[in-house]
Amino acid sequence: MGGSSGASSGGGSGTSGTAGTAGSAPILEAKLVTSGPDGFWQVGTWTEASGTADVTVNDAAVAQTFDGFGGTFNEKGWSVLSLLSPSERDRAIRLLFDAQDGARLLYGRIPIGASDYALSAYTDNETAGDLTMQNFSIARDKENLIPYVKAALAINPRLHLWGTPWTPPTWMKDNGAMNGGNMKDEPELLQALALYITKWVQAYAAEGIGIEVIHHQNEPGYTTNYPSCLWTASLYAKFIGTYLGPTFASQNVSAQIYLGTMSNADAGKDGTILSTVTADTTAMTYVKGFGLQWNMINSVAGLKAYDRPIVQTEHKCGNYPWNPSGFPAFNPDKAPNDYAYAVESWGYIRDWIRAGTTQYSAWNMVLDTAGKNLDSVRAWPQNALMTVDTTEKTLTVTPAYYVFRHVSQYVDPGAKVVGTTGGDALAFKNPDGSLVAVLHNSGSSAKSTTLAIGGKQLQFMVPANGFATVNPQ
Numbered sequence: 001m002g003g004s005s006g007a008s009s010g011g012g013s014g015t016s017g018t019a020g021t022a023g024s025a026p027i028l029e030a031k032l033v034t035s036g037p038d039g040f041w042q043v044g045t046w047t048e049a050s051g052t053a054d055v056t057v058n059d060a061a062v063a064q065t066f067d068g069f070g071g072t073f074n075e076k077g078w079s080v081l082s083l084l085s086p087s088e089r090d091r092a093i094r095l096l097f098d099a100q101d102g103a104r105l106l107y108g109r110i111p112i113g114a115s116d117y118a119l120s121a122y123t124d125n126e127t128a129g130d131l132t133m134q135n136f137s138i139a140r141d142k143e144n145l146i147p148y149v150k151a152a153l154a155i156n157p158r159l160h161l162w163g164t165p166w167t168p169p170t171w172m173k174d175n176g177a178m179n180g181g182n183m184k185d186e187p188e189l190l191q192a193l194a195l196y197i198t199k200w201v202q203a204y205a206a207e208g209i210g211i212e213v214i215h216h217q218n219e220p221g222y223t224t225n226y227p228s229c230l231w232t233a234s235l236y237a238k239f240i241g242t243y244l245g246p247t248f249a250s251q252n253v254s255a256q257i258y259l260g261t262m263s264n265a266d267a268g269k270d271g272t273i274l275s276t277v278t279a280d281t282t283a284m285t286y287v288k289g290f291g292l293q294w295n296m297i298n299s300v301a302g303l304k305a306y307d308r309p310i311v312q313t314e315h316k317c318g319n320y321p322w323n324p325s326g327f328p329a330f331n332p333d334k335a336p337n338d339y340a341y342a343v344e345s346w347g348y349i350r351d352w353i354r355a356g357t358t359q360y361s362a363w364n365m366v367l368d369t370a371g372k373n374l375d376s377v378r379a380w381p382q383n384a385l386m387t388v389d390t391t392e393k394t395l396t397v398t399p400a401y402y403v404f405r406h407v408s409q410y411v412d413p414g415a416k417v418v419g420t421t422g423g424d425a426l427a428f429k430n431p432d433g434s435l436v437a438v439l440h441n442s443g444s445s446a447k448s449t450t451l452a453i454g455g456k457q458l459q460f461m462v463p464a465n466g467f468a469t470v471n472p473q
Contacts, residue, residue: 028100029410029471030043030469031045031046032045032468032469032470032471033469033471034462034466034468035402035403035406035463035466035467036463037399037465038463040399044460045460046458046459047459048456048457048459049450049458049459050457051457053452053457054422054447055425055437055439055449055452056420056421056452056453057418057419057420057427057437057453057454058418058421059429060418062416062417062418062429063416064358064417065414065415066353066358066359066414066415066416066417066428067107067309067359067414068104068107068413069103069104069361069404070108070109070361070362071105071362071363072108072109072110072111072115072361072362073109073110073111074111074117075119075145076117076367077365077366077384078144078145078148078366079119079144080366081148083388083390084388090151093151093152093154094155095386095397095401096386097155097156097159098156102155103405104409105152105159106160107159107160107162108152108159108160108161108162109162109163109164109313110164111163111165111218112124112164112166113169115166115218116227117367118227121178121179122140122178123168123170123178124136124137124138124141124169124199124200125137126170126171130192131189131192131195132192132195133195138203138204138207146209149209150207153208153209160212160213161211162211162214162215162255163200163201163204163213163255164214164217164260164261164313165197166227166229167179167181167227167228168196168229169193172192178226179223179224179225179226179228180223180228180229180230181223181229182230182232183229183230183231185232185235190242191243191247193244194243194246194248197214198247198251211255212256213288214257214258215258215260215261219262219265219270220262220270220273221262221269221273222263224375225377225378226373227374233275236273237276237282238283240257240283241280241283242282244257244286245257256289257287258289258291258309258311259273259277259289259290260291260292261291261293262290263293263294263295263296264295271296271299274290274299278303278306288308289311290306290308290310291311291313292310292311292357294315294348295316297355300355300356301355301356309358310357310358311357311359311361312357312359312360312361313361314361315345315348315349315362315363316345316348317382317383318336318382319331319371319381319382321378327344328340333379333381334371335369335370335383335384337384337398337400338399341398341399342398342399342403345404346403346467349403353407353417362385363382364382365385365386366384367384367386367387368387368390369387369388369389369390369396371383371387383398384400385397385398385401386401403467406467406468410436410471411436412430414431415428415429415430416428418435423439424439424440424442425437426438427453433473435453436471437453438467438468438470439467439469439470440462440466441464441465441466443465445464446461446463446466448461449461453470453472454472454473
Protein backbone atom coordinates (compact mmCIF):
# COMPACT_ATOMS: atom_id res chain seq x y z
CA MET A 1 0.00 0.00 0.00
CA GLY A 2 1.34 3.37 -1.15
CA GLY A 3 5.07 3.32 -0.41
CA SER A 4 4.88 0.95 2.54
CA SER A 5 6.44 -2.44 2.08
CA GLY A 6 4.31 -5.54 2.27
CA ALA A 7 1.06 -3.67 2.89
CA SER A 8 -2.32 -4.93 1.89
CA SER A 9 -5.70 -3.27 2.17
CA GLY A 10 -7.83 -3.84 5.24
CA GLY A 11 -10.84 -6.08 5.47
CA GLY A 12 -10.14 -9.80 5.67
CA SER A 13 -12.05 -12.72 7.06
CA GLY A 14 -14.84 -12.61 9.60
CA THR A 15 -17.90 -10.43 10.06
CA SER A 16 -17.63 -9.64 13.76
CA GLY A 17 -18.05 -6.34 15.52
CA THR A 18 -19.48 -3.68 13.28
CA ALA A 19 -22.57 -3.67 11.17
CA GLY A 20 -22.74 -1.49 8.09
CA THR A 21 -24.77 1.70 7.92
CA ALA A 22 -28.46 1.38 7.18
CA GLY A 23 -29.04 -0.33 3.87
CA SER A 24 -25.38 -1.29 3.38
CA ALA A 25 -23.56 -4.61 3.65
CA PRO A 26 -21.93 -5.53 6.97
CA ILE A 27 -18.34 -4.43 7.42
CA LEU A 28 -15.94 -7.36 7.10
CA GLU A 29 -13.36 -7.39 9.88
CA ALA A 30 -10.08 -9.26 10.05
CA LYS A 31 -9.64 -11.44 13.12
CA LEU A 32 -5.88 -10.84 13.31
CA VAL A 33 -3.76 -8.12 11.73
CA THR A 34 -0.04 -7.59 12.29
CA SER A 35 2.51 -4.96 11.31
CA GLY A 36 6.28 -4.76 11.65
CA PRO A 37 9.26 -3.08 10.00
CA ASP A 38 9.12 -5.55 7.10
CA GLY A 39 5.41 -5.45 6.36
CA PHE A 40 2.28 -3.53 7.35
CA TRP A 41 -1.33 -4.59 7.87
CA GLN A 42 -0.86 -8.29 7.29
CA VAL A 43 -4.08 -10.25 7.76
CA GLY A 44 -3.37 -13.51 9.57
CA THR A 45 -4.90 -16.20 11.76
CA TRP A 46 -4.64 -17.39 15.32
CA THR A 47 -5.12 -20.85 16.77
CA GLU A 48 -6.71 -21.79 20.05
CA ALA A 49 -4.15 -22.86 22.62
CA SER A 50 -3.75 -23.74 26.27
CA GLY A 51 -1.25 -22.99 28.99
CA THR A 52 -0.11 -19.71 30.49
CA ALA A 53 -1.13 -16.56 28.64
CA ASP A 54 1.42 -13.86 27.85
CA VAL A 55 -1.31 -11.20 27.89
CA THR A 56 -4.71 -11.45 29.58
CA VAL A 57 -7.69 -9.22 28.83
CA ASN A 58 -9.89 -8.61 31.86
CA ASP A 59 -13.15 -7.20 30.54
CA ALA A 60 -14.53 -6.97 34.09
CA ALA A 61 -11.98 -4.21 34.80
CA VAL A 62 -13.79 -1.38 33.04
CA ALA A 63 -12.35 2.12 32.70
CA GLN A 64 -13.59 5.04 30.58
CA THR A 65 -15.76 5.07 27.49
CA PHE A 66 -13.61 5.66 24.42
CA ASP A 67 -15.24 7.41 21.49
CA GLY A 68 -12.56 7.08 18.82
CA PHE A 69 -9.70 8.64 16.92
CA GLY A 70 -9.42 11.71 14.73
CA GLY A 71 -7.08 13.97 12.81
CA THR A 72 -6.65 17.58 11.75
CA PHE A 73 -7.66 19.20 8.46
CA ASN A 74 -5.03 21.74 7.45
CA GLU A 75 -4.69 23.69 4.21
CA LYS A 76 -1.30 22.20 3.46
CA GLY A 77 -2.74 18.69 3.54
CA TRP A 78 -5.33 19.33 0.86
CA SER A 79 -2.90 21.35 -1.27
CA VAL A 80 -0.55 18.35 -1.55
CA LEU A 81 -3.38 15.84 -1.91
CA SER A 82 -4.55 17.92 -4.87
CA LEU A 83 -1.29 17.13 -6.67
CA LEU A 84 -2.22 13.44 -6.81
CA SER A 85 -4.35 11.76 -9.43
CA PRO A 86 -8.03 11.69 -8.45
CA SER A 87 -7.83 7.96 -7.76
CA GLU A 88 -4.80 8.32 -5.47
CA ARG A 89 -6.35 11.26 -3.64
CA ASP A 90 -9.52 9.24 -3.12
CA ARG A 91 -7.45 6.31 -1.87
CA ALA A 92 -5.75 8.53 0.69
CA ILE A 93 -9.07 9.78 2.04
CA ARG A 94 -10.44 6.26 2.15
CA LEU A 95 -7.38 5.03 4.04
CA LEU A 96 -8.06 7.66 6.67
CA PHE A 97 -11.84 7.48 7.05
CA ASP A 98 -13.21 4.26 5.59
CA ALA A 99 -14.51 1.65 8.04
CA GLN A 100 -13.46 -1.41 6.03
CA ASP A 101 -10.34 -0.38 4.13
CA GLY A 102 -9.03 2.39 6.34
CA ALA A 103 -8.31 3.64 9.82
CA ARG A 104 -11.94 4.72 10.34
CA LEU A 105 -11.06 8.09 11.89
CA LEU A 106 -14.25 9.44 13.45
CA TYR A 107 -13.29 12.99 14.48
CA GLY A 108 -11.96 15.95 12.52
CA ARG A 109 -10.38 19.16 13.79
CA ILE A 110 -10.78 22.26 11.60
CA PRO A 111 -8.79 25.49 12.10
CA ILE A 112 -10.81 28.70 12.34
CA GLY A 113 -8.56 30.81 10.15
CA ALA A 114 -4.92 29.85 9.75
CA SER A 115 -3.13 27.13 11.69
CA ASP A 116 0.63 26.76 11.52
CA TYR A 117 0.01 24.41 8.59
CA ALA A 118 -1.99 26.91 6.56
CA LEU A 119 -0.50 28.02 3.25
CA SER A 120 -0.25 31.56 4.67
CA ALA A 121 -1.51 33.41 7.73
CA TYR A 122 -5.10 34.68 7.66
CA THR A 123 -8.28 35.08 9.69
CA ASP A 124 -11.86 35.17 8.45
CA ASN A 125 -12.27 38.89 9.17
CA GLU A 126 -9.36 41.32 9.00
CA THR A 127 -11.56 44.43 8.74
CA ALA A 128 -10.50 46.38 11.82
CA GLY A 129 -13.36 47.50 14.04
CA ASP A 130 -15.99 45.33 12.33
CA LEU A 131 -17.72 44.50 15.61
CA THR A 132 -20.87 43.17 13.90
CA MET A 133 -18.89 40.91 11.55
CA GLN A 134 -20.35 42.40 8.39
CA ASN A 135 -17.19 41.43 6.51
CA PHE A 136 -16.83 37.95 7.95
CA SER A 137 -16.12 35.45 5.16
CA ILE A 138 -15.07 31.82 4.74
CA ALA A 139 -14.08 32.39 1.10
CA ARG A 140 -10.51 31.38 1.90
CA ASP A 141 -11.74 28.21 3.66
CA LYS A 142 -13.49 27.14 0.47
CA GLU A 143 -10.15 26.81 -1.33
CA ASN A 144 -8.35 24.16 0.73
CA LEU A 145 -10.20 23.41 3.97
CA ILE A 146 -13.81 22.82 3.01
CA PRO A 147 -12.95 20.54 0.04
CA TYR A 148 -10.78 18.46 2.40
CA VAL A 149 -13.60 18.16 4.93
CA LYS A 150 -16.19 17.34 2.28
CA ALA A 151 -13.97 14.61 0.84
CA ALA A 152 -13.87 13.01 4.29
CA LEU A 153 -17.62 13.40 4.75
CA ALA A 154 -18.17 11.61 1.45
CA ILE A 155 -16.54 8.56 3.04
CA ASN A 156 -18.10 8.97 6.49
CA PRO A 157 -21.10 11.33 6.59
CA ARG A 158 -21.25 10.84 10.38
CA LEU A 159 -17.80 12.33 10.98
CA HIS A 160 -17.73 14.44 14.16
CA LEU A 161 -16.20 17.86 13.47
CA TRP A 162 -14.85 20.52 15.79
CA GLY A 163 -13.09 23.84 15.37
CA THR A 164 -10.51 26.04 17.03
CA PRO A 165 -8.76 29.30 16.11
CA TRP A 166 -5.00 29.69 16.36
CA THR A 167 -5.52 33.46 16.55
CA PRO A 168 -8.44 35.87 16.73
CA PRO A 169 -8.54 38.60 14.09
CA THR A 170 -5.40 40.68 14.53
CA TRP A 171 -7.28 43.85 15.47
CA MET A 172 -8.49 42.14 18.64
CA LYS A 173 -4.91 41.69 19.93
CA ASP A 174 -2.52 44.14 21.53
CA ASN A 175 0.20 43.63 18.90
CA GLY A 176 -2.08 43.80 15.85
CA ALA A 177 -0.24 40.86 14.28
CA MET A 178 -0.97 37.26 13.35
CA ASN A 179 1.81 35.85 15.48
CA GLY A 180 1.73 36.17 19.26
CA GLY A 181 0.25 39.07 21.18
CA ASN A 182 -2.42 39.10 23.87
CA MET A 183 -6.18 39.06 23.49
CA LYS A 184 -7.45 42.47 24.59
CA ASP A 185 -9.72 42.58 27.62
CA GLU A 186 -12.27 44.94 26.05
CA PRO A 187 -15.99 44.10 26.16
CA GLU A 188 -16.76 45.07 22.57
CA LEU A 189 -13.87 42.99 21.25
CA LEU A 190 -14.74 39.97 23.36
CA GLN A 191 -18.31 40.15 22.11
CA ALA A 192 -17.05 40.54 18.54
CA LEU A 193 -14.88 37.44 18.93
CA ALA A 194 -17.86 35.46 20.23
CA LEU A 195 -19.81 36.59 17.19
CA TYR A 196 -16.86 35.73 14.90
CA ILE A 197 -16.82 32.15 16.16
CA THR A 198 -20.61 31.96 15.94
CA LYS A 199 -20.51 33.17 12.32
CA TRP A 200 -17.93 30.50 11.53
CA VAL A 201 -20.13 27.71 12.88
CA GLN A 202 -23.11 29.08 10.98
CA ALA A 203 -21.17 29.51 7.74
CA TYR A 204 -19.95 25.92 7.87
CA ALA A 205 -23.50 24.74 8.55
CA ALA A 206 -24.55 26.53 5.38
CA GLU A 207 -21.95 24.44 3.56
CA GLY A 208 -23.50 21.27 4.94
CA ILE A 209 -20.76 20.85 7.55
CA GLY A 210 -22.06 20.51 11.09
CA ILE A 211 -19.67 21.67 13.82
CA GLU A 212 -20.27 19.88 17.10
CA VAL A 213 -17.63 21.42 19.39
CA ILE A 214 -15.60 24.63 19.71
CA HIS A 215 -12.34 25.07 21.62
CA HIS A 216 -11.93 28.84 21.44
CA GLN A 217 -8.12 29.12 21.44
CA ASN A 218 -5.31 26.82 20.38
CA GLU A 219 -2.56 26.73 23.03
CA PRO A 220 -3.48 29.95 24.88
CA GLY A 221 -0.26 29.88 26.89
CA TYR A 222 2.14 29.93 23.94
CA THR A 223 3.25 32.85 21.78
CA THR A 224 4.79 31.49 18.60
CA ASN A 225 6.22 32.52 15.23
CA TYR A 226 3.03 31.41 13.52
CA PRO A 227 -0.61 32.37 14.25
CA SER A 228 -1.09 32.37 18.03
CA CYS A 229 -2.50 34.40 20.90
CA LEU A 230 -1.95 34.59 24.66
CA TRP A 231 -4.84 34.65 27.12
CA THR A 232 -4.81 35.21 30.85
CA ALA A 233 -6.67 32.64 32.92
CA SER A 234 -9.25 35.14 34.19
CA LEU A 235 -9.96 36.41 30.67
CA TYR A 236 -10.35 32.86 29.39
CA ALA A 237 -13.01 32.16 32.02
CA LYS A 238 -14.77 35.48 31.46
CA PHE A 239 -14.92 34.97 27.70
CA ILE A 240 -16.59 31.57 28.02
CA GLY A 241 -19.05 32.54 30.76
CA THR A 242 -19.95 36.08 29.72
CA TYR A 243 -19.52 36.12 25.95
CA LEU A 244 -19.16 32.86 24.04
CA GLY A 245 -21.65 30.77 26.00
CA PRO A 246 -24.43 33.39 26.03
CA THR A 247 -23.84 34.24 22.36
CA PHE A 248 -24.15 30.61 21.32
CA ALA A 249 -27.36 30.41 23.35
CA SER A 250 -28.86 33.57 21.88
CA GLN A 251 -27.92 32.53 18.33
CA ASN A 252 -29.21 28.96 18.81
CA VAL A 253 -25.77 27.52 18.07
CA SER A 254 -25.81 23.87 19.12
CA ALA A 255 -22.02 23.44 19.09
CA GLN A 256 -20.71 22.63 22.55
CA ILE A 257 -17.93 24.60 24.21
CA TYR A 258 -14.87 22.68 25.41
CA LEU A 259 -12.14 24.07 27.62
CA GLY A 260 -9.26 23.72 25.19
CA THR A 261 -6.94 23.35 23.58
CA MET A 262 -4.57 23.48 26.53
CA SER A 263 -0.81 23.06 26.15
CA ASN A 264 1.60 23.35 29.03
CA ALA A 265 3.67 26.48 28.47
CA ASP A 266 6.88 26.90 30.44
CA ALA A 267 5.15 29.23 32.89
CA GLY A 268 2.30 26.77 33.33
CA LYS A 269 -0.29 29.23 32.01
CA ASP A 270 -2.50 26.60 30.47
CA GLY A 271 -2.60 24.66 33.70
CA THR A 272 -3.60 27.86 35.45
CA ILE A 273 -6.35 28.37 32.87
CA LEU A 274 -7.67 24.90 33.66
CA SER A 275 -7.82 25.54 37.40
CA THR A 276 -9.27 29.03 36.98
CA VAL A 277 -12.03 28.06 34.56
CA THR A 278 -13.03 24.91 36.44
CA ALA A 279 -13.39 27.05 39.59
CA ASP A 280 -15.64 29.54 37.75
CA THR A 281 -19.26 28.45 38.19
CA THR A 282 -20.57 30.64 35.37
CA ALA A 283 -18.02 29.45 32.83
CA MET A 284 -18.49 25.82 33.80
CA THR A 285 -22.21 25.96 33.03
CA TYR A 286 -21.10 26.16 29.38
CA VAL A 287 -18.03 23.90 29.42
CA LYS A 288 -19.04 20.43 28.21
CA GLY A 289 -15.59 18.86 27.89
CA PHE A 290 -11.83 19.40 27.99
CA GLY A 291 -9.22 19.51 25.24
CA LEU A 292 -5.59 18.74 26.06
CA GLN A 293 -2.56 18.77 23.77
CA TRP A 294 0.22 16.20 23.87
CA ASN A 295 2.11 17.58 26.88
CA MET A 296 -0.87 17.81 29.24
CA ILE A 297 -1.29 14.13 30.14
CA ASN A 298 -0.70 14.88 33.83
CA SER A 299 -3.87 17.01 33.87
CA VAL A 300 -6.15 14.11 32.91
CA ALA A 301 -6.47 12.64 36.40
CA GLY A 302 -7.64 15.87 38.00
CA LEU A 303 -10.26 16.51 35.31
CA LYS A 304 -12.00 13.17 35.74
CA ALA A 305 -13.94 14.55 38.71
CA TYR A 306 -15.96 16.77 36.35
CA ASP A 307 -17.43 13.76 34.51
CA ARG A 308 -17.04 15.28 31.04
CA PRO A 309 -15.15 14.10 27.95
CA ILE A 310 -11.38 14.56 28.13
CA VAL A 311 -10.10 14.81 24.58
CA GLN A 312 -6.48 14.46 23.51
CA THR A 313 -6.47 17.08 20.77
CA GLU A 314 -3.05 16.79 19.17
CA HIS A 315 -0.61 13.88 18.86
CA LYS A 316 3.07 14.60 19.42
CA CYS A 317 4.61 15.13 15.99
CA GLY A 318 8.21 13.95 16.43
CA ASN A 319 11.57 15.27 15.15
CA TYR A 320 12.07 17.63 18.07
CA PRO A 321 14.22 20.77 17.71
CA TRP A 322 15.22 20.47 21.36
CA ASN A 323 16.35 16.86 20.67
CA PRO A 324 15.51 15.25 24.02
CA SER A 325 17.64 12.41 25.25
CA GLY A 326 16.74 9.06 23.75
CA PHE A 327 15.41 10.45 20.47
CA PRO A 328 17.20 10.62 17.11
CA ALA A 329 19.04 13.79 16.17
CA PHE A 330 16.84 16.62 14.93
CA ASN A 331 16.56 16.95 11.15
CA PRO A 332 15.90 20.62 10.21
CA ASP A 333 15.25 19.80 6.56
CA LYS A 334 12.83 16.88 6.45
CA ALA A 335 10.45 14.99 8.73
CA PRO A 336 11.72 11.42 9.28
CA ASN A 337 8.34 9.63 9.19
CA ASP A 338 10.24 6.48 10.11
CA TYR A 339 9.45 3.30 12.00
CA ALA A 340 10.99 4.65 15.21
CA TYR A 341 8.33 7.36 15.22
CA ALA A 342 5.62 4.73 14.78
CA VAL A 343 6.81 2.95 17.92
CA GLU A 344 7.05 6.29 19.73
CA SER A 345 3.47 7.03 18.62
CA TRP A 346 2.23 3.76 20.10
CA GLY A 347 3.60 4.82 23.50
CA TYR A 348 1.72 8.12 23.42
CA ILE A 349 -1.57 6.55 22.34
CA ARG A 350 -1.27 3.79 24.94
CA ASP A 351 -0.39 6.15 27.78
CA TRP A 352 -3.18 8.63 27.05
CA ILE A 353 -5.80 5.91 26.81
CA ARG A 354 -4.57 4.38 30.05
CA ALA A 355 -4.67 7.83 31.64
CA GLY A 356 -8.36 8.23 30.77
CA THR A 357 -8.77 10.20 27.54
CA THR A 358 -12.07 9.66 25.72
CA GLN A 359 -10.80 10.62 22.23
CA TYR A 360 -7.38 10.81 20.62
CA SER A 361 -6.41 12.90 17.60
CA ALA A 362 -3.51 12.76 15.20
CA TRP A 363 -1.98 16.08 14.22
CA ASN A 364 -1.47 16.36 10.45
CA MET A 365 -3.07 13.56 8.51
CA VAL A 366 -1.26 14.48 5.28
CA LEU A 367 1.77 16.67 4.53
CA ASP A 368 4.48 16.94 1.91
CA THR A 369 7.66 14.99 2.55
CA ALA A 370 9.43 18.00 4.09
CA GLY A 371 6.75 18.66 6.71
CA LYS A 372 7.60 22.31 7.42
CA ASN A 373 5.09 24.86 8.73
CA LEU A 374 4.71 28.67 8.73
CA ASP A 375 7.36 29.19 11.41
CA SER A 376 10.21 30.96 9.60
CA VAL A 377 12.28 31.41 12.77
CA ARG A 378 12.51 27.83 14.07
CA ALA A 379 12.28 25.15 11.42
CA TRP A 380 10.41 22.11 12.72
CA PRO A 381 9.63 19.55 10.00
CA GLN A 382 6.84 17.42 11.45
CA ASN A 383 5.62 13.90 10.78
CA ALA A 384 2.22 12.96 9.38
CA LEU A 385 0.14 9.84 8.79
CA MET A 386 0.75 10.15 5.04
CA THR A 387 3.09 12.16 2.86
CA VAL A 388 3.03 13.36 -0.73
CA ASP A 389 6.17 13.73 -2.82
CA THR A 390 5.39 17.00 -4.58
CA THR A 391 7.90 16.31 -7.37
CA GLU A 392 6.92 12.73 -8.17
CA LYS A 393 3.29 13.31 -7.12
CA THR A 394 3.16 10.07 -5.20
CA LEU A 395 1.55 9.10 -1.91
CA THR A 396 3.35 7.31 0.92
CA VAL A 397 1.54 5.78 3.87
CA THR A 398 3.84 6.19 6.87
CA PRO A 399 4.45 3.59 9.61
CA ALA A 400 2.69 5.82 12.15
CA TYR A 401 -0.52 5.54 10.13
CA TYR A 402 -0.58 1.80 10.74
CA VAL A 403 -0.11 2.24 14.48
CA PHE A 404 -3.17 4.48 14.57
CA ARG A 405 -5.09 2.02 12.43
CA HIS A 406 -4.17 -0.91 14.67
CA VAL A 407 -6.02 0.81 17.52
CA SER A 408 -8.71 2.69 15.63
CA GLN A 409 -10.28 0.47 12.99
CA TYR A 410 -12.02 -2.19 15.08
CA VAL A 411 -12.69 -0.19 18.25
CA ASP A 412 -16.27 1.03 17.94
CA PRO A 413 -17.59 4.36 19.23
CA GLY A 414 -18.67 3.98 22.83
CA ALA A 415 -16.29 1.11 23.54
CA LYS A 416 -15.08 0.66 27.09
CA VAL A 417 -11.39 0.56 27.85
CA VAL A 418 -10.80 -2.67 29.79
CA GLY A 419 -7.88 -4.07 31.72
CA THR A 420 -4.89 -6.04 30.52
CA THR A 421 -2.11 -7.79 32.39
CA GLY A 422 1.21 -8.95 31.01
CA GLY A 423 2.91 -7.47 27.98
CA ASP A 424 2.47 -4.09 26.30
CA ALA A 425 -1.21 -3.97 25.35
CA LEU A 426 -4.52 -2.16 25.21
CA ALA A 427 -7.97 -3.73 25.15
CA PHE A 428 -11.51 -2.55 24.51
CA LYS A 429 -15.03 -3.91 24.84
CA ASN A 430 -17.29 -2.68 22.06
CA PRO A 431 -20.94 -1.80 22.72
CA ASP A 432 -22.00 -5.10 21.10
CA GLY A 433 -19.85 -7.00 23.61
CA SER A 434 -17.04 -7.90 21.20
CA LEU A 435 -13.48 -7.52 22.49
CA VAL A 436 -10.45 -6.06 20.71
CA ALA A 437 -6.84 -6.24 21.90
CA VAL A 438 -3.79 -4.43 20.53
CA LEU A 439 -0.32 -5.74 21.43
CA HIS A 440 3.22 -4.47 20.89
CA ASN A 441 6.25 -6.75 20.83
CA SER A 442 9.31 -4.64 21.62
CA GLY A 443 11.69 -7.56 21.14
CA SER A 444 14.16 -7.93 18.30
CA SER A 445 12.63 -11.26 17.22
CA ALA A 446 9.13 -12.30 16.24
CA LYS A 447 7.31 -13.72 19.25
CA SER A 448 4.79 -16.51 19.57
CA THR A 449 2.21 -14.95 21.87
CA THR A 450 -0.74 -16.39 23.75
CA LEU A 451 -3.62 -14.03 24.51
CA ALA A 452 -6.40 -14.81 26.96
CA ILE A 453 -9.50 -12.97 25.76
CA GLY A 454 -13.23 -13.62 26.03
CA GLY A 455 -12.79 -17.05 27.57
CA LYS A 456 -10.37 -18.23 24.87
CA GLN A 457 -6.61 -18.71 24.66
CA LEU A 458 -5.40 -17.54 21.26
CA GLN A 459 -1.89 -18.09 19.91
CA PHE A 460 -0.27 -16.13 17.06
CA MET A 461 2.99 -14.52 16.01
CA VAL A 462 3.75 -10.84 16.65
CA PRO A 463 6.52 -9.46 14.40
CA ALA A 464 9.78 -8.22 15.85
CA ASN A 465 9.27 -4.69 17.20
CA GLY A 466 5.77 -5.04 15.78
CA PHE A 467 2.08 -4.85 16.49
CA ALA A 468 -0.93 -7.14 16.45
CA THR A 469 -4.63 -6.38 16.62
CA VAL A 470 -6.78 -9.31 17.71
CA ASN A 471 -10.48 -9.16 16.97
CA PRO A 472 -11.70 -12.66 17.83
CA GLN A 473 -15.51 -12.55 17.92
